[in-house]
Amino acid sequence: MTSTALITPADGLLRAGVHDELRRRFVTGKVMPGTLLSTRSLAQELGVSQMPVREAVSRLAAEGAVEIRSKRRIVVPAMTEGRFRDLLRCRELLEPEAAAAAVKHIDAARLKRLRVVDDALGVALKSGDVEAYMERNFEFHFLIYRAQPRPTMTQLIETLWLQFGPYMRVVYGRFGTSGLVDQHQLAIKAISDGSATRLKRAILADIRDGMGLIGKSGFAPGA
Amino acid sequence: MTSTALITPADGLLRAGVHDELRRRFVTGKVMPGTLLSTRSLAQELGVSQMPVREAVSRLAAEGAVEIRSKRRIVVPAMTEGRFRDLLRCRELLEPEAAAAAVKHIDAARLKRLRVVDDALGVALKSGDVEAYMERNFEFHFLIYRAQPRPTMTQLIETLWLQFGPYMRVVYGRFGTSGLVDQHQLAIKAISDGSATRLKRAILADIRDGMGLIGKSGFAPGA
């Protein structure tokens, strides 16, 4: 937001920090389909030069989060029904599996964090704070997925969320979050019981539930 | 190989051409784990400046195909047993599904191309030409996966092959291709019959078959 924002030079790689920041904006719905991005203004906004932004945006393009149309145009693509189904199918395949694989690696500390996040998520749901809801929801899911020691599947899933985020924001913005049900209680229960099978079911239900109201919202035709 | 090699400026994007070329080298086993890459020498070899190479390599790093260790070191990571299982599980999840979804979109022309590729693959198998085998195998699988109109799942799968390629080359180099069986006939049969179920089984069998001999080869411990 502020022009003097520091990009996290956490590991010394500026471009990684830029990509993290942009990814955060995408999965939490801070950008919406149709948004135009510019490396120059992004660079200025983040307080870095064009170069790290370029590499980060280039990676986002590779991940399908943005589209580079001709020259002069970096745009967050609109969701189509086909792409939506494609992404959804991938989520349904990967996320339950990742969650199941993670169960045995979730210790008490992480489980406690899950409860905390889920509480905050419930608050955001009631107050109708879309961005907070999306942020917590992301946090919740990836607290689970990232518990498994192998990062490959988690990275694939992140790619999917990166593409869903902007569209989800539109949907939530249109319908509000009041219609959403917090499906995470079942997941937490399954984790605390150590039941991979029930966690799979819970995650799958959560995905389908969150996606359920989307079908009716229609899809952006153009742009 | 030649110093005057032209990178395909197919769509005008140099970096895309570089990434395509590097990806080709990875999935066909032209690079092996432990290989050191250098943006400068790559740039010179491909006849472009460092810049497109940097972006392509950066993307490869994001895809897990290379690791950037500290500075001065871009290395093709060694395969570990954990990563292997992680990748394999992803392949088993995604590829049969992608193939099943592709069945109805494979027309006669593509089926014919599949047969041609499979013939060439058989020749490479008999002659023990590892690189040709890997090239044809890649071509065969992605002729199927790319037939489905939705590219997301295919892109995820490409990421996986990108990481497997270098290691597979080591394995084939150690064991030769003589132990391999051409499992693709079943797949072709299933496709020509329009049976998604049997194609799924065939692809899954193909994955597990190709991976079967790998467990015994052990994994590189270091670097």
Added chain:
DNA sequence: CTTGCTCATCTGAGATCGCAGATTCTTGAC
């Protein structure tokens, strides 16, 4: 008022430059 064309401007892509850090080779001491 509408429509089509031209030009100024903005943007992304590639090339080049400079810096910091790591690797490696050399050299000198023991």
Added chain:
DNA sequence: GTCAAGAATCTGCGATCTCAGATGAGCAAG
């Protein structure tokens, strides 16, 4: 002969510069 310290070199990363091309505003013709 061995080993370690230092210097030279190589490398990736970030900044800056330039160019081609696309966009959109402005203007003129109908």
